[in-house]
Amino acid sequence: MINLERVDSRITGGYIGARRAEETAAAVPAARQRVLDWLRITSAEGDWRRFDRLAALALHVHPEGLGPILAAVLASRPAGVNTEDLVDLLGELRAPEGVEPVAALVRERKSTDGPYFTFCVKALQALGEIGTPEAVGFLRSVATDGPAAWPDPLRWHAAEELSIEDELGFDEDQMLGGS
DSSP, rough: OOHHHHHHHHHSSSSHHHHHHHHHHHHHHHHHHHHHHHHHHHHTTTTTHHHHHHHHHHHOOTTTTTHHHHHHHHHHOOOOHHHHHHHHHHHHTOOOOOOOOHHHHHHHHHSSTTTTTHHOOOOOOHHHHHHHHHHOOOOHHHHSOOOOTTTHHHHHHHHHHHHHHTTTTHHHHHHTTTO
């Protein structure tokens, strides 16, 4: 746990980008091999702040197996976890395991995230980044199932992720409540 403490002291406070992650991994070489174990430990302990920091570090040091860990936490949605960051990370990773938990969040929040739907739009963008047939299928269903099933802003953004908004005859101003 000494290495975990050393890593955590280097990543506490502020944004953890690629440069900071690489500097941390260079200073504590065990970080590359141990970060997934540390994510499992902090998840089991419910230490979500540390988990978020370690997940950001892991994104940039590219350990194999990160997607399933993040997707499992997102699917279980424990109190205190930063779901928005997990959605972003799964999109950046293009993690196919993230499709179902991200899509489930969109389904759950579609009626409470309005009027701007900032979380749902971020989730739709993550699904677009993931880009698997399942992600594309979900986006297509949001775009085409109609206003009774999905609010117009979500239909627009899903169509935009697929670049089919013109094909569907969508009017951006009308669907996003513009003038």
